[in-house]
Amino acid sequence: MASEFKSIPVIDISGLLFKCNDPNMIKDEGVWEVVKQLDKACKEAGFFYVKGHGIPDSLVKEVRDVTHKFFHLPYEEKVKIKMTAKTGFRGYQRVGENVTKGKPDMHEAIDCYREVKPGMYGSLGESLEGSNKWPENPSNFNSVMEEYISLITDLSRNIMKGIALALGGAPDEFGGERAGDPFWVMRLIGYPGVSDCSSLEMPENDIGCGAHTDYGLLTLVNQDDEISALQVRNCSGEWIWAVPIPGTFVCNIGDMLKIWSNGLYESTLHRVLNNSPKYRVSVAFFYEPNFDAVVKPLEFCKQKTGGMEKFEKAVYGDHLVSKVLTNFVT
Ligand SMILES: N=C(N)NCCCC[C@H](N)C(=O)O
Numbered sequence: 319m320a321s322e323f324k325s326i327p328v329i330d331i332s333g334l335l336f337k338c339n340d341p342n343m344i345k346d347e348g349v350w351e352v353v354k355q356l357d358k359a360c361k362e363a364g365f366f367y368v369k370g371h372g373i374p375d376s377l378v379k380e381v382r383d384v385t386h387k388f389f390h391l392p393y394e395e396k397v398k399i400k401m402t403a404k405t406g407f408r409g410y411q412r413v414g415e416n417v418t419k420g421k422p423d424m425h426e427a428i429d430c431y432r433e434v435k436p437g438m439y440g441s442l443g444e445s446l447e448g449s450n451k452w453p454e455n456p457s458n459f460n461s462v463m464e465e466y467i468s469l470i471t472d473l474s475r476n477i478m479k480g481i482a483l484a485l486g487g488a489p490d491e492f493g494g495e496r497a498g499d500p501f502w503v504m505r506l507i508g509y510p511g512v513s514d515c516s517s518l519e520m521p522e523n524d525i526g527c528g529a530h531t532d533y534g535l536l537t538l539v540n541q542d543d544e545i546s547a548l549q550v551r552n553c554s555g556e557w558i559w560a561v562p563i564p565g566t567f568v569c570n571i572g573d574m575l576k577i578w579s580n581g582l583y584e585s586t587l588h589r590v591l592n593n594s595p596k597y598r599v600s601v602a603f604f605y606e607p608n609f610d611a612v613v614k615p616l617e618f619c620k621q622k623t624g625g626m627e628k629f630e631k632a633v634y635g636d637h638l639v640s641k642v643l644t645n646f647v648t
Pocket residue numbers: 416417418419503505527528530531532533534604641645
């Protein structure tokens with residue numbers, strides 16, 4: 319259970335990154351300094367900022383810039399890459415199309431998933447079969463995103479090595495059949511500001527994205543500077559702002575890591591409210607288990623948490639598909 323945290327910790331992970339490909343990483347003091355902070359943050363909040371992550375600020379900013387440019391285009395242009403069941407749920411959705419707990423969210427988005435080839439995961443993966451629909455406009459969209467996905471995938475894998483150590487496992491605990499061939503999801507999200515909302519004929523709703531937990535392992539959010547919108551719930555039910563800190567990603571634990579850790583780390587509820595007059599963009603990257611991973615509490619986590627399995631086993635792909643299929647009004 320998340321504690322009564324009042325703010326979200328900031329962790330400089332450079333000490334972990336220096337050594338994360340070194341077979342002797344577990345002997346390194348700098349690594350353990352980071353691991354200690356990860357453990358505390360994952361236990362207390364399930365959320366933390368990372369700085370010293372090594373992805374150039376210019377690329378991180380460019381990803382948001384091209385996303386702003388896309389959402390600024392007229393609807394006719396955006397709908398050219400419309401998301402439907404036929405596109406494997408990849409592509410553009412307009413404001414109000416995504417629903418959380420039965421309520422339309424005040425955001426538009428492009429949903430992207432790692433490619434799923436026909437038949438790749440049998441019936442488990444069928445509804446997500448397809449490849450991403452990149453817009454032609456802005457013209458550098460595709461190349462910027464491909465570079466970003468490659469770097470942020472590596473970064474996520476390395477943070478997971480630190481989290482594996484923090485749980486008391488080996489650095490590669492989340493390799494192999496667990497997450498050695500990680501699935502990923504990326505959502506490019508645009509939240510209209512308050513003044514823009516009134517011009518849209520939408521049911522009144524100031525919730526950019528309703529309260530939810532993320533589905534997989536680890537989420538990294540790249541959010542616009544200056545607008546506070548993301549909120550995280552602590553154990554007293556207070557909503558704590560994840561105020562933007564330039565040069566950082568906001569990271570949080572997903573449902574599959576909650577199961578693997580037998581609840582040692584939890585996937586914390588969060589939501590988005592854009593009450594500012596400015597249009598806000600965020601790009602959420604979800605680093606996930608292998609699509610067909612069978613997820614059940616790790617033995618050493620079970621031992622640390624009273625010896626009983628607190629959660630039923632899950633198949634990651636099943637969990638994802640069941641969420642995706644209920645996220646849209648069709
Ligand atoms: N892949 C992830 N985690 N996406 C998060 C979206 C959360 C909102 C969604 N409508 C829901 O109800 O889950």
